[in-house]
Amino acid sequence: MYAKKIVLHFPHSLVNKPILHKLSRDYELEFNILRASITPDEEGLLVLELKGDEPDYKNALEYLKKEGVKVQTLAQDVIMDEEKCTHCGVCVPMCPVLAFHVEPETKKVIFIQDECIACGVCVDICPMNAMEVKI
Amino acid sequence: MAKTIKEINEKIKKGKAVVVTASEMIDILEQKGSQAAAAEVDVVTTGTFGPMCSSGAYFNTGHTSPKIKFGGGRVTLNNIEAYTGFAAVDICIGASAVSYDDPKNKVYPGEFNYGGGHVIEDLVAGKDIELKADAYGTDCYPGKELKTKININDINEAVLFNPRNCYQNYNIAVNLSDKIIYTYMGALKPNLGNANYCSAGQLSPLLNDPYYKTIGIGTKIFLGGGIGYVSWWGTQHNPTVKRNDLGIPLTPAGTIAVTGDLKQMESKWLRGTSMLGYGPTLTVGIGIPIPILNEEIAQYTAIRDKDISAAIVDYGTAYPKGINESIGRATYAELRSGTIKISGKEVPTGSLSSYSKAVEIADTLKQWIEKGEFLLTESVASLPGAESDYKLRSFKVKE
Numbered sequence A: 001m002y003a004k005k006i007v008l009h010f011p012h013s014l015v016n017k018p019i020l021h022k023l024s025r026d027y028e029l030e031f032n033i034l035r036a037s038i039t040p041d042e043e044g045l046l047v048l049e050l051k052g053d054e055p056d057y058k059n060a061l062e063y064l065k066k067e068g069v070k071v072q073t074l075a076q077d078v079i080m081d082e083e084k085c086t087h088c089g090v091c092v093p094m095c096p097v098l099a100f101h102v103e104p105e106t107k108k109v110i111f112i113q114d115e116c117i118a119c120g121v122c123v124d125i126c127p128m129n130a131m132e133v134k135i
Numbered sequence B: 001m002a003k004t005i006k007e008i009n010e011k012i013k014k015g016k017a018v019v020v021t022a023s024e025m026i027d028i029l030e031q032k033g034s035q036a037a038a039a040e041v042d043v044v045t046t047g048t049f050g051p052m053c054s055s056g057a058y059f060n061t062g063h064t065s066p067k068i069k070f071g072g073g074r075v076t077l078n079n080i081e082a083y084t085g086f087a088a089v090d091i092c093i094g095a096s097a098v099s100y101d102d103p104k105n106k107v108y109p110g111e112f113n114y115g116g117g118h119v120i121e122d123l124v125a126g127k128d129i130e131l132k133a134d135a136y137g138t139d140c141y142p143g144k145e146l147k148t149k150i151n152i153n154d155i156n157e158a159v160l161f162n163p164r165n166c167y168q169n170y171n172i173a174v175n176l177s178d179k180i181i182y183t184y185m186g187a188l189k190p191n192l193g194n195a196n197y198c199s200a201g202q203l204s205p206l207l208n209d210p211y212y213k214t215i216g217i218g219t220k221i222f223l224g225g226g227i228g229y230v231s232w233w234g235t236q237h238n239p240t241v242k243r244n245d246l247g248i249p250l251t252p253a254g255t256i257a258v259t260g261d262l263k264q265m266e267s268k269w270l271r272g273t274s275m276l277g278y279g280p281t282l283t284v285g286i287g288i289p290i291p292i293l294n295e296e297i298a299q300y301t302a303i304r305d306k307d308i309s310a311a312i313v314d315y316g317t318a319y320p321k322g323i324n325e326s327i328g329r330a331t332y333a334e335l336r337s338g339t340i341k342i343s344g345k346e347v348p349t350g351s352l353s354s355y356s357k358a359v360e361i362a363d364t365l366k367q368w369i370e371k372g373e374f375l376l377t378e379s380v381a382s383l384p385g386a387e388s389d390y391k392l393r394s395f396k397v398k399e
């Protein structure tokens, strides 16, 4: 059994296609939707855990790419540089999976790394360059 | 039972002054009433830490041998353009300055990872800054070219001079268009995807002294981790806008110009900042002490987030066109809850100004005063006030 976590980025035009249905029907993959949302530029975003045989998994990825879906494996880590972060909070509404929480008492911004899907939005928009991709 | 600044300073020198932050003052007033609060509290400290684009610095590098006149020539600091139009070796750099080589928004949205604000931060941090100069050469200043490094510890003066800081209230920015936009208020997602705001609210200096009764020209302040002064009213100062019953302006109103010796400031409180798709800027830490001279001033300093409301402005269409209209209002208490309601939609909020750092600034200033290290000043002239005829003008372009 082969299992992997991946992030799928759907362009606007594909949002309504039955892509997931094909993954299970044609490639016999089991999938588990961890998260689904729409990013700032209106692209669909799905975080999936896929299980199945390795060749099927590879073929499925080929199929997804052909359809125009951008596939990202969750191999990257995004980290917060505590020295640089000023706890402004401008990243909070930008994160598609709500990985930033504002502590009610102190108004400090807490980054929950386990929830992060490494989409890179905060890395681009943080005015203090406090969010970094670590490979 | 009115007090004077002189009396308060006597208490500060003896270590007997009662100093509280603007957020602590809220509870004191609630529990004891304004009369008792005014009698008990001597100073209320405020704070703010947000991007303030109209910030900059000037330096005097000292003269080289042979001498060179930068004036009329070109100088860059770490590749960022500086202004040379003052005499021979006085140079000036603004927070929003960008390098000529920066792709800017040609690669949209531009990253602006390094600009004038970052040069100021690096200089204050004690890092060497690369200076490159081209000059035309004169009989008395024959030098035509220079490439060297400068350090804050070696140059003559290094002065922070910010023409407009500390906006008294500000817009809430949203985007009604159908594509993401990148603004000085941050990235704004389409169709009311987020609402960004930028004020310390109940801790913000000018919201705690809405009619500028104590803050004026000459007021000594916490500036960038050191000491500075209010040197003038800020550009775009607009004191005559509509206000609520408590004197809080409904739209952006008063501003101040501030200045201070960069050599005693800390890079922690002057941070180079990159607004994606917009440009570089400087995040500035400012704290202003308010002497509690009477009951009226005590009441002003107890302002709460729920009493401060800001106008919601569409940066998708209205703002860039210069259309002055708002699509609603929200209070700072609502903004800080994480979402506000706009046209029936729950919109998540983001802040550009750091509340936790504003608290840290107000606390630091409080400690300085408690320890007797920081005395208050009498202002030497007032800022144009709500009763004046001072107004913000727009630019009517002539044919």
Ligand code: SF4
Residues within 6 Å of the ligand: A080, A084, A085, A086, A087, A088, A089, A090, A091, A092, A109, A125, A126, A127, A128, A129, A130, A131
């Ligand atoms: S935008 Fe950057 S500086 Fe602001 S809270 Fe998020 S990580 Fe920290």
Ligand code: SF4
Residues within 6 Å of the ligand: A078, A094, A095, A096, A097, A098, A099, A100, A115, A116, A117, A118, A119, A120, A121, A122, A123, A131
């Ligand atoms: S990279 Fe940033 S914006 Fe993207 S999921 Fe992680 S925390 Fe959220």
